[in-house]
Amino acid sequence: MKNPTVGKHEAEDLKKIVEKVIKGLGNPKPPLDLRDVRELLKLDVRYYSSTNDSFLQETISRMKIAGKQIIKRPSLLLDVVKKAKLSALWIPDHKRILIDESTPKLKHRWFEGHEIGHGLAPWHKLFLFGDNQETLGQGCHEQLEAEANFAAGQLLFLQDRFVIEGNDNQANMKTVLQLSEVFGNTKTSTLWRFVEECHEDKFLVGVISQHPHHPKNDFDALAPIKHLVESPGFKEQFGNINVFNLFASIKKYCSRNKGGPLGTAMIRLLDVNGDAHDFRFESFSNSYECLTLGVYVRKVGIIF
The missing domain is CATH 1.10.10.2910 (Arc Repressor Mutant, subunit A)
Known part of the structure; x- marks a missing residue:
């Protein structure tokens, strides 16, 4: 969703x-x-x-x-x-x-x-x-x-105070986790807010899902991603993203650890024009959900 x-x-x-x-x-x-x-x-x-x-x-x-x-x-x-x-x-x-x-x-x-x-x-x-x-x-x-x-x-998140602190730090999961502690909010809500409002000069995407290797009984294979959080720029340029392929790519690099950092990897995504772009993805498990942050790295070219 x-x-x-x-x-x-x-x-x-x-x-x-x-x-x-x-x-x-x-x-x-x-x-x-x-x-x-x-x-x-x-x-x-x-x-x-x-x-x-x-x-x-x-x-x-x-x-x-x-x-x-x-x-x-x-x-x-x-x-x-x-x-x-x-x-x-x-x-x-x-x-x-x-x-x-x-x-x-x-x-x-x-x-x-x-x-x-x-x-x-x-x-x-x-x-x-x-x-x-x-x-x-x-x-x-x-x-x-x-x-x-x-x-x-x-x-x-005290409006612009969170945005300023987010922009003063790198766009990565470490920053999200630190801001979660500073503002006293859950890691999930912090990831959501970070993607939507911080680092407007970058394409950001957040994925909230069950642990790829430890699905619960209510896991729905037809909707593997619970929430797909897109920055305004990402939503405009990558609005046609295939959530099944994305979840499969995340699963490939995620470890089987039930909590903490699960891994990082470069994942190639296609924009609305068919051009390929590399994103650095990293995932973290809070024991309830798998939280993933994707940050734009570079344009690759057109896929034929």
Whole structure:
């Protein structure tokens, strides 16, 4: 799945909103403390169990007892969580974020940032938990999620501060891992943000997948790459990339180690005009996923 593009106007609006939040926090140094964000925005974060219906039902009941109607049909919230298998969700009328306590704690920070992103986009309140065809459409859902991810990235990575630090260092996996520690975010989200916004003078691509040599039971051979993250320049010049060939090439050089660095290699990719270009790829396993960064090296020529 390729990273969806956020509209120009929506991106500009979200940047301005996040900028106000960061200024309201006094332009803090990384890592951003989400407790300060909650206090500034008057947000409430609670945890629920997706594996215990009674616990989730009790959570909803308590919210109703508090005297605030969450949505027109409160039972819809329970249906949404159960059917969509959500890891977290945003309750607009209650300014509350619910996070599934059974999910890995390392991801809770991103889940919270993502739901804050929904809350920062004023137009999202019109769509969340709706039941009309427009709201339930897949295209609309993906757009809302992309905008929430964009806002979360702007907030958790303190906007230009991350870009400046990324550009001050080399475009490689070592830099991604270092920035993950500095900003206190997951390696996966750091790779995503690095590819999309750092080193605009280079073609960058990120691949998030299962470990090529240790696939899980839910591995889908028809969709071997979970997320293909493209820099704006890469998306324009290499938008026709074959994900099956790319995954196969990554698998060739990756070691069977279950964690840490998995290897590096030069991989040749064709651009939209059929010209060949060499990219330096390197992969790293965080024990949950295989993270791969591809950085442009040189043009080779036309393949006949």
